[in-house]
Structure formats: structure tokens, C-alpha cells
Amino acid sequence: MEIxxxxxxxxxxxxxxxxxxxxxxxxxxxxxxxTNLHLMKTILLAIGTGSVLMFGxxxxxxVDVGHMSVKAxxxxxxxxxxxxxxxxxxxxxCPGTAVVGAGAGRKDALAFIAGxxxxxxxxxxxxxxxxxxxxxxxxxxxxxxxxxxxxxSYEGLTAIPGDLLGLLLGAAxxxxxxxxxxxxxxxxxxxxxx
Amino acid sequence: xxxxxxxxxxxxxxxxxxxxxxxxxxxxxxxxxxxxxxxxNAVDSSVVTQTEEGYTSTNAYLDxxxxxxxxxxxxxxxxxxxxxLAMALGGFASVMLRGGLERGERQMPQLWRTxxxxxxxxxxxxxxxxxxxxxxxxxxxxGCTSGHMMSGMMQTALSGYIFAAGAFAAAIPTAMLLFRxxx
Numbered sequence: 001m002e003i004x005x006x007x008x009x010x011x012x013x014x015x016x017x018x019x020x021x022x023x024x025x026x027x028x029x030x031x032x033x034x035t036n037l038h039l040m041k042t043i044l045l046a047i048g049t050g051s052v053l054m055f056g057x058x059x060x061x062x063v064d065v066g067h068m069s070v071k072a073x074x075x076x077x078x079x080x081x082x083x084x085x086x087x088x089x090x091x092x093x094c095p096g097t098a099v100v101g102a103g104a105g106r107k108d109a110l111a112f113i114a115g116x117x118x119x120x121x122x123x124x125x126x127x128x129x130x131x132x133x134x135x136x137x138x139x140x141x142x143x144x145x146x147x148x149x150x151x152x153s154y155e156g157l158t159a160i161p162g163d164l165l166g167l168l169l170g171a172a173x174x175x176x177x178x179x180x181x182x183x184x185x186x187x188x189x190x191x192x193x194x
Numbered sequence: 195x196x197x198x199x200x201x202x203x204x205x206x207x208x209x210x211x212x213x214x215x216x217x218x219x220x221x222x223x224x225x226x227x228x229x230x231x232x233x234x235n236a237v238d239s240s241v242v243t244q245t246e247e248g249y250t251s252t253n254a255y256l257d258x259x260x261x262x263x264x265x266x267x268x269x270x271x272x273x274x275x276x277x278x279l280a281m282a283l284g285g286f287a288s289v290m291l292r293g294g295l296e297r298g299e300r301q302m303p304q305l306w307r308t309x310x311x312x313x314x315x316x317x318x319x320x321x322x323x324x325x326x327x328x329x330x331x332x333x334x335x336x337g338c339t340s341g342h343m344m345s346g347m348m349q350t351a352l353s354g355y356i357f358a359a360g361a362f363a364a365a366i367p368t369a370m371l372l373f374r375x376x377x
Contacts, residue, residue: 014284
């Protein structure tokens with residue numbers, strides 16, 4: 001059953017990533033250079049929608065809180081984020097969108113994946129050094145959510161009810177998606193809103 | 195052309211919701227490590243070994259969290275690995291249904307061509323270097339755009355917000371410097 005779900009949800013994810021332009025480095029470059037925020041609006045709406053459905057579902061008892069999987073917070077998350085952001089802007093791909101792009105026939109995505117496999121191997125080789133440096137040690141409680149989610153095994157950074165906060169933040173993401181302009185930078189020709 | 199953001203965002207949000215409702219939040223970058231491990235273990239079978247309690251590895255990273263990654267290397271036909279393979283299938287199906295990808299786009303994206311010319315060697319080299327940096331960074335961070343940014347912020351994970359702050363702090367200035375010409 002899990003195998004079937006992996007194929008169905010994975011295929012749907014790849015399909016949608018291609019259709020929204022996320023697997024096309026041109027759309028990533030437009031978003032990151034702030035000249036066309038159409039993809040940013042898509043992503044913000046997606047995070048908001050996912051959040052509202054998940055926390056709403058939890059509050060109604062329809063979604064298993066135990067399916068949440070919260071990653072640890074540590075200084076390396078920020079440093080790794082900086083590295084990823086630089087490489088993301090340079091190549092126009094992140095790990096998932098490169099896989100989709102390669103499936104769609106983009107040859108530069110294959111080059112990205114080859115480099116990525118080497119980069120992941122380099123991390124496997126250098127992991128003990130990062131571990132010893134303390135940069136991987138938990139900060140602010142490690143695996144925490146912003147509020148305290150009822151029934152969850154994860155601690156809350158605050159005592160605010162986490163499901164309610166999740167619903168509100170989800171709504172906030174949706175509002176930002178709507179109010180964000182189509183571009184923040186560049187004067188060029190007007191870009192149609194698709 | 196791409197889907198209108200209201201439709202695209204709803205569909206993408208629905209996929210993220212279905213994943214967490216039915217199985218677990220979406221993540222991708224770990225599977226690059228798993229594929230490396232599978233290849234490495236195929237060449238040198240002493241990398242991952244089965245024990246009474248589970249799996250262990252001579253590599254400290256594969257061995258962490260009680261050999262969680264070592265186990266996936268030994269059994270690559272698991273949910274997370276097949277999920278990522280299926281993503282390529284989804285990209286292929288989507289492109290075929292919208293009439294295929296033009297030859298120029300198969301070589302390099304338009305925005306790159308407009309700013310840096312049509313050398314495929316340059317483009318592939320930059321994509322390779324970019325891939326190296328992205329996956330090194332993703333593993334240091336413990337996740338990528340899917341796992342940290344999308345799944346993480348959706349679950350109100352503190353780590354997701356820290357990751358997104360780092361990623362955009364580097365990505366936006368880099369892209370603004372690189373792509374002076376719009377396309």
C-alpha cells in the first residue's frame with residue numbers, strides 16, 4: 001500500500017511541479033530576481049493551503065497528528081540554507097525540481113543531479129567534522145513547532161495552541177500570496193499575469 | 195505556459211496535504227544520500243551490514259539515528275526512494291501531455307541563454323557545480339526546499355523558517371546579480 005502511495009503521490013507531485021513552472025529554471029530565476037513573483041505566489045498559496053487542510057483536519061479529528069515530522073533546528077540549518085540558496089539561484093534547480101526537470105527531458109537537470117550526488121557524498125565524508133564542531137547541536141529545543149500542537153510528540157516553542165496557530169499562519173500565507181505584487185524589481189516590459 | 199497561481203497553488207498544497215494525511219511529509223534530498231549509499235554498497239558490500247537490531251554502516255552519516263539511512267540503503271524499494279523516482283515520471287507525463295519540451299529548452303533554460311549565451315558546456319558545468327553546492331547545503335541543513343521550506347513551514351516547524359531565511363538571503367542577491375536581462 002505504501003509503495004502504491006509513493007508512486008501515486010510522487011507522480012502527482014512531479015506533475016504539479018512541472019505545471020507550475022517550478023522545474024523550469026527560468027521561472028525560478030524570475031522569482032529569485034524578483035522580476036516575476038508568479039511562482040512565489042503559487043508556493044505561498046500551496047504552503048497556506050497545506051497548512052489549513054492539515055491543521056483543520058487535525059482539529060476535526062480527520063488527520064492523524066502522528067504523521068507530522070518536524071526537523072531539528074540548529075545553526076547548520078541556516079548555513080546549509082545559505083549554501084542551498086546560492087546553488088539554487090545559480091542552477092535554477094533544487095533537489096526535487098531537478099528530478100522532475102530530468103524526467104521532463106532537461107539535460108542540465110541531469111548535470112545538476114550528477115553534481116548533487118557528488119555533493120551528498122562529500123557531505124557523507126565530512127559529516128564527522130560538522131558533528132564535532134557543535135553546529136549540528138539543537139537550538140531553541142531542536143524539533144519544535146511554533147505553537148504546541150495537541151497530541152503531538154513535538155514540543156512547542158510557545159504555549160500557544162499549535163493547531164490554531166497553524167490555521168492562522170496558513171491563512172496568513174494565503175493572504176500574502178494574494179497581496180504580493182507580480183514583480184518587485186526591474187522596470188522592463190509589463191509581464192502578463194498568466 | 196504555467197498554471198495560474200491560484201490553481202497551481204491549490205493543487206500543490208493539496209499534494210502536500212495528501213502526503214502528510216496519508217503517509218508523511220514530503221522530502222527529497224535524503225534520497226541523494228541513499229542512492230550514493232546504494233552505489234557505494236554495491237562496490238564495497240562492507241559499507242552497510244545487517245545486525246540483530248537493524249542496520250549499521252561504516253560511514254558515520256549513514257549510521258546516524260540508529261542506522262536509519264543504512265536501512266534505506268539496504269532496502270531501496272521503500273516509500274521515500276520510490277516517491278522521488280515517481281517524481282521524474284510525473285515530470286515526464288506532464289511534459290508529454292503538454293506536447294513535449296522544445297529542443298532549446300532541453301539543452302538549457304531560456305533565462306540562462308539570454309544572459310550567458312548558448313554554450314551547453316558552460317550551462318552543464320554550472321548546473322553540476324550548483325547541484326554539488328545545493329546537495330551539500332541541503333544535507334548540512336537536514337532538508338531542502340521540499341522538506342524544510344514547504345513541509346516544514348506548513349507544519350509550523352521552527353527549522354523550516356530558519357532554513358527559508360537562509361535560502362532566500364543567499365538566493366535573491368545571487369539571482370539579482372546573475373540575471374540582469376529578463377527573459
